[in-house]
Amino acid sequence: MENSQITIRNLKKSYGKGDYKNEVLKGINLVIHPGQIIGYIGPNGAGKSTTVKILCGILPDFEGEVTIFGKDLKTESMEIKKHIGYVPETGALYDLLTPNEYLSFIGTLYGLDKDKLESRAGNLLSFFGMEKHSDQRMDTFSKGMKQKILIMAGIINNPDIIFLDEPLSGLDANTVILVKDLLIRLAKDGKTIFYCSHLMDVVEKISDRIILINNGIVVADGTFEELKTEKAGTLEMLFAQLTGRKDNEINTENLFNGSHKN
Amino acid sequence: MVQVALFLVRLFKTPIQWLGVDYPQFEILIRTKLTMDFRSSPTGFQISGSKKSTLLYQLLTFSLIGLLFGVAAFSVGDLILSLTIFFTVIMVSLTMTVISEFTTVLFDQRDNYILLPRPISNRTLLLLRLVHIQFYIGFIALALSLATGIIVAVKYKGIIILIYFIAVGLSTWMTLIFTTFIYLMISKVVNGERFKDLITYAQIAIAIIIFGSYQIIPRLIDAAVLKNVTMSVHWWTYFFPPAWLAALVKLSLFTPVTTPFLLLSFLAVFVPITGAVFLIRSMSKGFGNILADGSSETVSPKNIRTLNTRLTSRINKFLCISEIEKAGWNLAVATTSRDRKFKQSVYPFFGIMIVFGVIILKPDLTNLAVSLQENGELSKYFFIVICGFSGSTAILQLPYTDTPEAAWIYKALPLKEHGHLLTGAVKAILFRFIIPIYLLITIPSILLWGSSVFPQIILSGLGNVLLVLIAIIFQKMELPFTQVREMHQKGTNSLRAILNMILMFLLVGFVYATSFLSGWITILICGLVAGLIVLILRFIRKSWISPKGWVTLRNIEERL
Numbered sequence: 175m176e177n178s179q180i181t182i183r184n185l186k187k188s189y190g191k192g193d194y195k196n197e198v199l200k201g202i203n204l205v206i207h208p209g210q211i212i213g214y215i216g217p218n219g220a221g222k223s224t225t226v227k228i229l230c231g232i233l234p235d236f237e238g239e240v241t242i243f244g245k246d247l248k249t250e251s252m253e254i255k256k257h258i259g260y261v262p263e264t265g266a267l268y269d270l271l272t273p274n275e276y277l278s279f280i281g282t283l284y285g286l287d288k289d290k291l292e293s294r295a296g297n298l299l300s301f302f303g304m305e306k307h308s309d310q311r312m313d314t315f316s317k318g319m320k321q322k323i324l325i326m327a328g329i330i331n332n333p334d335i336i337f338l339d340e341p342l343s344g345l346d347a348n349t350v351i352l353v354k355d356l357l358i359r360l361a362k363d364g365k366t367i368f369y370c371s372h373l374m375d376v377v378e379k380i381s382d383r384i385i386l387i388n389n390g391i392v393v394a395d396g397t398f399e400e401l402k403t404e405k406a407g408t409l410e411m412l413f414a415q416l417t418g419r420k421d422n423e424i425n426t427e428n429l430f431n432g433s434h435k436n
Numbered sequence: 437m438v439q440v441a442l443f444l445v446r447l448f449k450t451p452i453q454w455l456g457v458d459y460p461q462f463e464i465l466i467r468t469k470l471t472m473d474f475r476s477s478p479t480g481f482q483i484s485g486s487k488k489s490t491l492l493y494q495l496l497t498f499s500l501i502g503l504l505f506g507v508a509a510f511s512v513g514d515l516i517l518s519l520t521i522f523f524t525v526i527m528v529s530l531t532m533t534v535i536s537e538f539t540t541v542l543f544d545q546r547d548n549y550i551l552l553p554r555p556i557s558n559r560t561l562l563l564l565r566l567v568h569i570q571f572y573i574g575f576i577a578l579a580l581s582l583a584t585g586i587i588v589a590v591k592y593k594g595i596i597i598l599i600y601f602i603a604v605g606l607s608t609w610m611t612l613i614f615t616t617f618i619y620l621m622i623s624k625v626v627n628g629e630r631f632k633d634l635i636t637y638a639q640i641a642i643a644i645i646i647f648g649s650y651q652i653i654p655r656l657i658d659a660a661v662l663k664n665v666t667m668s669v670h671w672w673t674y675f676f677p678p679a680w681l682a683a684l685v686k687l688s689l690f691t692p693v694t695t696p697f698l699l700l701s702f703l704a705v706f707v708p709i710t711g712a713v714f715l716i717r718s719m720s721k722g723f724g725n726i727l728a729d730g731s732s733e734t735v736s737p738k739n740i741r742t743l744n745t746r747l748t749s750r751i752n753k754f755l756c757i758s759e760i761e762k763a764g765w766n767l768a769v770a771t772t773s774r775d776r777k778f779k780q781s782v783y784p785f786f787g788i789m790i791v792f793g794v795i796i797l798k799p800d801l802t803n804l805a806v807s808l809q810e811n812g813e814l815s816k817y818f819f820i821v822i823c824g825f826s827g828s829t830a831i832l833q834l835p836y837t838d839t840p841e842a843a844w845i846y847k848a849l850p851l852k853e854h855g856h857l858l859t860g861a862v863k864a865i866l867f868r869f870i871i872p873i874y875l876l877i878t879i880p881s882i883l884l885w886g887s888s889v890f891p892q893i894i895l896s897g898l899g900n901v902l903l904v905l906i907a908i909i910f911q912k913m914e915l916p917f918t919q920v921r922e923m924h925q926k927g928t929n930s931l932r933a934i935l936n937m938i939l940m941f942l943l944v945g946f947v948y949a950t951s952f953l954s955g956w957i958t959i960l961i962c963g964l965v966a967g968l969i970v971l972i973l974r975f976i977r978k979s980w981i982s983p984k985g986w987v988t989l990r991n992i993e994e995r996l
Contacts, residue, residue, distance in 0.1 A: 230553045231552060231553060232548060232549065232552040232553055232728065234724070234728050235725065235728065235729070252555050252557060253555075255553060255554060255555035256555045258553070260549075260553035262549040262553075264549060266546075266547065266548075266549035266550050267550060268468065268472055268547070268550065270472040270475045271468065271471070271472065275468075275471075279468050280554065282461070282464040283461055283464065283465070283551075283554045283555070283556060284554065284555065285460070285461075285555075311475075
């Protein structure tokens with residue numbers, strides 16, 4: 175779709191009040207065009223998940239201006255939600271249901287009609303090789319199997335933008351390849367993929383654009399080719415250079431038998 | 437069960453759409469929620485019985501309690517007065533259940549990541565939660581009102597029985613929307629983060645309002661002889677929902693009625709409907725904000741004061757017999773002082789008990805000291821016992837947590853003495869919740885009633901502890917913080933609280949009886965009770981180790 179884009183202006187978010195106030199996002203500015211794969215990276219606690227949760231409407235209370243498909247997220251979130259997908263980081267699904275039940279539940283919430291829903295759920299299940307598990311309760315599933323269902327539920331409405339928070343965690347090597355291919359395919363179809371990950375080599379390979387945040391602000395933004403320097407030839411090195419601790423001499427000797435100094 | 441609920445929901449399809457709710461979404465949501473509630477965990481049926489039999493057990497016990505209510509209410513001659521008393525009792529019981537068991541369900545944030553990213557409006561979400569809760573409290577109300585329903589049907593015949601059950605349904609709905617309305621009003625004044633802290637106080641406030649309304653009943657009665665009384669309508673009767681419902685039921689007898697009664701019956705129908713419309717249409721945004729607030733990870737990580745822990749760790753040296761027991765103590769102290777849901781389930785009971793205690797004492801505010809001194813002996817001991825009773829409610833909540841998976845640690849550790857963890861945690865809760873209360877009431881009690889009451893205070897405290905321990909054995913209580921709070925369990929918890937309350941009445945009687953003995957004999961009895969407590973604690977510790985004990989760690993295994 176032509177208008178499939180996100181504009182973020184001076185996005186701020188803080189939790190708590192007074193002494194407990196914690197500013198997680200300190201003014202993010204981004205413009206995202208359709209059909210791109212965006213790798214959103216940063217150290218633990220940098221604000222990645224918070225950004226994604228705001229963009230997909232889980233956190234309605236934020237400062238700044240966000241428009242998606244040209245619509246204001248604060249006032250038209252219902253319209254926006256119909257056309258986006260979200261794959262959460264925490265394994266949040268109703269695991270007492272079967273994959274078939276869960277997918278039809280989510281699909282119905284998007285207002286899909288029964289036939290379309292059934293064929294789409296069937297296609298997704300067979301794509302991920304899960305047909306034989308489609309009528310089993312998910313509380314017996316492994317982490318990776320649940321992750322596959324979460325990804326299916328995230329794209330069942332055929333969204334124009336897909337937000338994924340650590341989509342590859344818990345997946346085996348074969349499925350990682352599968353998901354990577356899927357993301358590339360979806361981007362080719364004109365969909366925007368916005369995902370958070372800690373797997374630097376994957377991000378390096380499949381992202382059209384890499385956005386690195388640290389302490390609630392964007393510290394690097396561009397293609398991998400643009401970002402890499404002579405000193406930092408891989409994304410991992412670049413990441414360490416921009417966000418790492420300075421005292422890198424880690425001393426494991428005192429870990430178990432040294433005295434604790436404070 | 438689920439099908440019945442869905443059938444009822446479908447009956448209300450058009451009104452639901454009037455509320456601005458997306459009906460297809462609503463139906464799939466409620467269907468999914470109920471399906472999950474009734475789907476037992478893989479090995480669950482072998483141990484605790486299926487979820488259906490849990491409900492059956494609740495139905496039977498609540499019906500028995502309802503029979504007591506019914507007989508008590510209908511010992512009064514006048515139908516409308518009997519029904520007013522009956523509906524008051526029902527609504528008070530339901531409000532207690534809603535605020536202590538279902539508040540956490542109303543503001544449940546566990547499925548935020550599933551529901552909030554989907555295009556579901558706040559109205560749909562709010563109605564979903566309300567109807568989901570209505571299903572459970574409606575079930576409890578039905579059980580409670582069954583016996584009275586039979587009395588009414590036999591005595592008056594005709595369509596009155598139908599109207600009666602509609603009135604029961606309306607009473608649950610009114611209770612639910614009233615409680616929710618109060619919560620949402622508070623959330624309008626304070627922001628999300630503070631609201632979560634204040635919700636506990638709101639629960640206490642609602643409890644006080646509801647309990648205070650009990651005071652109205654005696655004033656509704658005109659004559660001294662109960663057999664011949666009739667109900668009089670005062671201006672404030674129009675603000676008393678049980679009277680509306682009673683008037684509505686009376687209407688179905690087609691006997692001539694006066695305008696005030698017509699007006700009251702009108703209110704019984706009008707208020708639940710407009711209340712729902714107002715709540716869903718105008719206040720659901722605030723509800724959405726409260727939910728969303730829970731998706732935020734944390735406020736700024738801050739070091740928590742551990743001074744308190746240091747104090748209790750000095751005390752647990754005396755009260756705990758092993759290092760593992762101390763570990764259980766420390767875990768319970770740290771968790772219960774920070775877990776909001778634990779507080780939400782426990783603290784309101786303190787409010788209720790204190791109000792209850794004060795109501796029993798019936799203080800005359802114009803001459804407080806004298807009126808308290810002249811109080812009947814029985815109500816004095818009632819007060820002393822009931823104050824400590826809230827502690828046992830706290831114990832009942834001990835096994836519940838939102839993160840049962842964390843219990844893997846009990847499996848992974850080379851640990852045999854699981855019972856010590858349980859007794860340690862129990863001791864900590866008793867120490868935190870019963871002892872402070874008794875310290876607080878001892879001095880005023882002795883000032884008011886003389887030092888002769890002191891042995892009875894000690895006995896009440898020990899007796900409360902004994903009751904709790906007996907309850908633990910009969911329930912085969914699980915290890916602390918290992919169980920999920922499940923929907924179908926909620927009724928059982930309320931039931932346990934009611935059963936414990938009956939035991940408490942026995943304790944009151946016992947304490948009262950000892951007041952006729954010499955103080956030294958009471959002290960001797962205290963010694964015996966203390967000895968019994970020590971023995972029971974020992975028993976709990978042992979039976980957790982032995983293969984015949986109730987230790988199974990079953991649910992833990994399932995979650996790994």
